[in-house]
Amino acid sequence: MSGTPRRQLSVPAPEPARSGRPPLPPGPYLVVGLGRSGRAVAELLSQHDRVVAYDANPALAGVDTLKSRAEVHLGGDGRELLVGVRTVVKSPGVPREAPVVVEALRSGRTVIGELEVAWRLLPNECWAVTGTNGKTTTVELLGAILRAAGREVVTAGNVGRPLAALVGRIGPETTLVVEASSFQIEDTIAFCPDCAVLLNLGVDHLDRHGTVEAYHRAKLRLFEHQEPSAVAVAPVGVAVPGGGRRIAFGPAGSGAELEFSEEGLCWCGEPLVARSGIRLRGQHNLENAAAAAAAALACGVSAEPLRTALASFKGVPHRLEEVARIGGVLFVNDSKATNVESTVRALEAFPDGGLHLIAGGRPKGGGFRALRPLVAERCRAVYAVGEASEELVSDLSDCVPVERCGTLERALERAVARARPGETVLLSPACASFDQFRDFEARGERFKALVRRLSASDGAVA
Structure with missing residues (x-):
């Protein structure tokens, strides 16, 4: 795709944003x-x-x-x-x-949930993103795209800033880009985003939803109340409820409006951006970029600011975040990988292997056997921490050595002792953090602090 034409592509005219909201339910x-x-x-x-x-x-x-x-x-x-x-x-x-x-x-x-209470009090155009994996990255990427297009935008929701904290603090011209978890969506009644994006449907939160089917139903509720003026973006072949205008993304040859391949992205059959023009690492981030591009283009953003954002956006903290390179060993913080599927995607992002995987925490159900092929192919060892340690040993120890380390500190110590120049120490837990940390951010920050301490003693630059 080196000859990708640098021209504005034809996109549908955007519909006006919805401003009407149901009233607040009654108090007290x-x-x-x-x-x-x-x-x-x-x-x-x-x-x-x-x-x-x-x-x-x-x-x-x-x-x-x-x-x-x-x-x-x-x-x-x-x-x-x-x-x-x-x-x-x-x-x-x-x-x-x-x-x-x-x-x-x-x-x-x-x-009712906080998400909908706040939405009812905010007249702003609202975009919402859900999915098993990639939500935070895609939300922040959409924010970058809209800013590159000259729009005022705020990201909120499950990404860290509650929507309720924005009421009365932003102008009506600001676009909201909201990360919506299954927990938040299941507590909605009439929530109707102007643009709803489903990234993927995997397996997660079985400890809370009980079944995969119930978990998927919670995700798809995001689309239920959309009207024809709204945009509904989903993977090709996934049926979503509601009346929003369907826009699909999928692999090359799928017939989706936005198609992706190792060559890059195409919109409505025309080249949009080469893979080299997308800064994010990994196949999963190519799919996230495709979903974000589909949403932006369907809502009237032109191709140039989209290309600018894709070329400059480097990702979010705690998601394949490169922390330091010490003695030729790369240290990567993927603390946001709180389920097995997310860790699979992290492992896929390192095709050259040489990985020392730190995993564990509070398991969500379903075990870790889905990691086996990639662990066997790309990992030199696994360092198990937290409540999931015994299950990790049971599921993975016949693939590679699995050490019971207990704590993150001990796991990093053991990984550093084994790792050789050219290899990578990857924190990608495949578990929730709540057995030892307040949240995944606290876990990731602790990992970064420990690595930077190593870096300081080594004389390397973090």
Whole structure:
């Protein structure tokens, strides 16, 4: 594709953004779960009606500032707090099986999530991205594309900044690009993004959803309420609900509007950008770039700013993030790989092998046998940490040596002892972080700090 024409491609005229939203459900409100999104929505709703804020953790920190705006309760199962409450706002980390949520549903109260509460109060054009893997990268890439096109944009949602924190703080001309997890989507009632993007449907969160089918249904709810003025982007061959205008992406020859191959991207049969013009590493990121390009072009972004963003966007923290090269060994932080499929994609990004894989944490169900082919082909050893250690040993030890290391510190120490110049130490856990860390960011930051300590002692530049 070295001769890719540098011209603006023909794209459909964008429909005007939706500005209408359903009203807030009635208060008083009970907010269940006081993490980042719970605290943000409790503060927001306190401007509208009485708010009771509850978390099952009796020792939860960080809620003191909320006490001036809401009646805060910690510990217990929370069912007694439903008295006088008309709407329950559930944080995504709280399962629907929690006693207070079960009782709220049984009694006919409205149960809704922070994502939709905030969306109802924001008139902005809203794009939403979901999928098993690649959400954060694609959200931030879409943000980069829209900025290159001269638009004001804010990324939020599961990517880290609660949508509720933006109400009253951004102008109506700002486009929202939202990362939407299955936990957030299952708590929606009328959420209707102007552009909805499904990246892929794998296996994840079986510990929460129970079955693959239930997990996939939660993802596809993102499209249910779209109208013909909206855009629905999905992999070719995947049927999505709702009335949005379908745009497909898929491999070359699939007949999708946006096709990808090792040569690059094509839009409606015409070359768009060569693979060398996409900075992100790995086949999975080629697919993420295809999904982002399909969404942007379908919504009226021209080809030039799209090419500019694809050429300059280097990814997000904790996703195949190159931390340092020490003594010829590359250290890569992929802490955001919280499921097996994501780790498969990380391993695929290193075709030359020589990998020392640090994996483990809190498993999500389904085991690690799907890693076996790539581990056998590309890894010299696996260093198991956290609650998943025994399962990793059971599933992978006949492929390569698997060491029980317990902690991230010990795993890195053992990997450094084994690794040779030209090889890579890769943190790609295939597990949640909650057995030893607050979240995947904390796990990734700890890995980077440990590597930089090595780098300083080695004299290398991180």
